[in-house]
Amino acid sequence: MKYQWFERGAFATKKAKKYLSDTFSPQNIKKIAVIRHAALGDQVIARPFLLEARKFFPNAQITLVAVSNYQYGMPDDLVDRVHIMPGKDRKQATSVSDKIKNIRALGEQDIIFDLASTNRSHWMMALGQAKLKIGFPYKSYLRGVLYNVCVPRSDFQPEVECMLDMLKILGHHPSYPLDFNYPDHRVEQDKTHPFILFFNGASQTSKILSQQQMKELIELSLANHPDIKHIFLEGKNPFEKGDFLEALKQYPNFAIQACLPLEQLIELTAKASLMVSPDTGVRNVAIATHTPTVGIFYSTVPFRYTPLYEKHHIVMNADGSIPSPPKIYQAIKSEVSSWS
Numbered sequence: 535m536k537y538q539w540f541e542r543g544a545f546a547t548k549k550a551k552k553y554l555s556d557t558f559s560p561q562n563i564k565k566i567a568v569i570r571h572a573a574l575g576d577q578v579i580a581r582p583f584l585l586e587a588r589k590f591f592p593n594a595q596i597t598l599v600a601v602s603n604y605q606y607g608m609p610d611d612l613v614d615r616v617h618i619m620p621g622k623d624r625k626q627a628t629s630v631s632d633k634i635k636n637i638r639a640l641g642e643q644d645i646i647f648d649l650a651s652t653n654r655s656h657w658m659m660a661l662g663q664a665k666l667k668i669g670f671p672y673k674s675y676l677r678g679v680l681y682n683v684c685v686p687r688s689d690f691q692p693e694v695e696c697m698l699d700m701l702k703i704l705g706h707h708p709s710y711p712l713d714f715n716y717p718d719h720r721v722e723q724d725k726t727h728p729f730i731l732f733f734n735g736a737s738q739t740s741k742i743l744s745q746q747q748m749k750e751l752i753e754l755s756l757a758n759h760p761d762i763k764h765i766f767l768e769g770k771n772p773f774e775k776g777d778f779l780e781a782l783k784q785y786p787n788f789a790i791q792a793c794l795p796l797e798q799l800i801e802l803t804a805k806a807s808l809m810v811s812p813d814t815g816v817r818n819v820a821i822a823t824h825t826p827t828v829g830i831f832y833s834t835v836p837f838r839y840t841p842l843y844e845k846h847h848i849v850m851n852a853d854g855s856i857p858s859p860p861k862i863y864q865a866i867k868s869e870v871s872s873w874s
Contacts, residue, residue, distance in 0.1 A: 537705050543686050544703055550682040553665060560704070563591045563644045567617070569599040569658055571650040573737055574607040574796075574815030575839075576693075578822045580649055582712040583697040584612040587647075590706040599640065601654060607796055607815065612715065619654055637661045648681070649697050656680055668700045689835045692842065711843055714822035717804035722823075728762050728807040728873065730755065730866070735769035736814040740833050743812065743856070745778040751810075751859040755866050756785045762807070762870065767816065768793045808869055810862070813839055821846065828865045832856045845869065 537554040538546065546554070566587065570580045587596060598613040603621035610616050617640050620628040628636075637658055646662055648655045648669035659667050659680040670687035671677065677684045685699040698708050734748045743751070756764055764787055766776045776790035783790075794802065800819055803809060809820035812830040818839070820827045826845040829836060832855060836848045847865040849857045 538703075539705050540703050544699075545677045545681075545684040546703075547678050547682040550666060554704070558666075558704070560590050560706075561593060563594045565597070565641070565643045566591055566594050566645045566647065567597045567599050567640060567643045567662070567664070568613070569646065569648045569650050569655045570609075571599075571601040571604055571619070571621075571652050571654055573604055575813075575818035576815075577604070577607040577609060578714070578815065578818045579694045579839075580697065581609045581612060581714045581716075581822065582694055582708070583647075583649065583701070584609055585713050585715060586698060586701055586706060586708045588612070590701055590704070594644070597640065597643070599655075599658060619658070621654070633657070634661065647697075647700055668703075670696050670700070688838075690837045692840060693838050694841075711824065712841070716800055716819075716822050719804045719806070719823045719825040722801075722804040723807065723825075724805045729805075730759075730762060730764050730808045730810060731767055731803065731806045731820075732764065733767040733769070733809070733811040733814065733816040735767075735771060735774035735816065736812055738833075739773060741812050741814060742773075743830065747856070747859055749779055749782065751862050752779065752788070753782060753785075754859055754863045756782065756788055758863075758867065759870060760785075760787055762787060764788045765806075766790050767799075769816075807873065808866065810866060826869055828862065828869065830857060830862055845872075 537558045538551060596613045597615040597617050598610060599617045600608050601619045601621040603623040619636055640662055642663040645666040646664040648659055651669060651671050666683055667681050668683040669681045670685050671681060685703055687696050732752055734742050736742050752764060766779055768774055768776050770793050779790060782788045803820050803825055804823040806825055808826050810828045811817040813834045817827055817829055821841060824844060828847045831848060831850040836850050840846050840848055849862045849865050851857055
């Protein structure tokens with residue numbers, strides 16, 4: 535079985551199985567590349583994979599393969615090298631030959647891990663050189679074509695766990711709770727002056743509540759928890775501003791926080807008692823600091839982005855309709871009642 539910790543579900547070609555049985559040793563791996571093409575929230579949840587990969591491959595140079603239009607929150611502090619592929623922002627200025635040169639510039643690796651499964655990452659897997667090419671492709675026909683080792687991907691298992699499955703299949707046992715190498719709510723929480731953060735932004739407006747719904751939700755919580763500070767976090771986009779909440783400043787325990795640099799956002803989130811947000815990168819920042827969350831879901835699947843081992847409430851309707859403010863508030867009330 536040497537370095538083949540699976541029986542059913544996972545996939546490996548005969549050649550890959552032979553390599554794992556006869557040659558592979560984590561200590562002898564010198565170069566690995568990790569592909570992650572995604573926005574803030576997806577960048578954040580890749581951090582435990584990089585930390586665990588560092589443990590499992592102690593002698594390896596780790597290269598993060600990112601894309602030019604998704605670099606905000608990129609976990610470059612956890613790797614030795616960053617390789618940027620041209621993205622949509624460079625589409626017109628990048629020829630096919632330039633794209634191929636970019637892929638070749640990555641250099642030969644011992645292992646390439648694809649944590650993206652995008653068209654660009656597929657090209658990297660097809661043209662890149664490595665002894666093992668590991669991923670969780672959505673399309674089964676890519677098994678054995680682009681990837682010689684594959685792990686299952688499910689909408690009912692947190693995506694970070696699917697990533698870690700790529701290490702588990704080789705024999706690594708990750709430690710829990712997961713480490714994101716961020717400030718830790720369990721240490722940083724302001725217990726003397728508890729406060730709740732609200733955020734209503736996302737890359738797509740289809741993921742967020744209407745202004746009226748968010749206002750109703752916050753006012754409901756303000757009225758029932760006068761001793762707890764409520765802070766609305768603004769984002770960068772015009773539709774993420776808090777002007778529509780000006781009337782709530784009549785409550786002494788309400789404030790609007792202008793958009794913060796990422797580092798300051800992480801620090802504030804770690805100190806917070808709770809984060810209330812739709813499925814967005816800011817919620818993933820809270821998860822990464824181990825801060826409890828109330829996640830509002832109706833346009834994206836909830837279980838793929840919710841850890842199994844900490845206090846994260848999911849508010850959803852079985853039919854996919856938008857949860858009402860009173861229903862969302864019940865999750866806030868449940869979490870607040872656990873503080874006493």
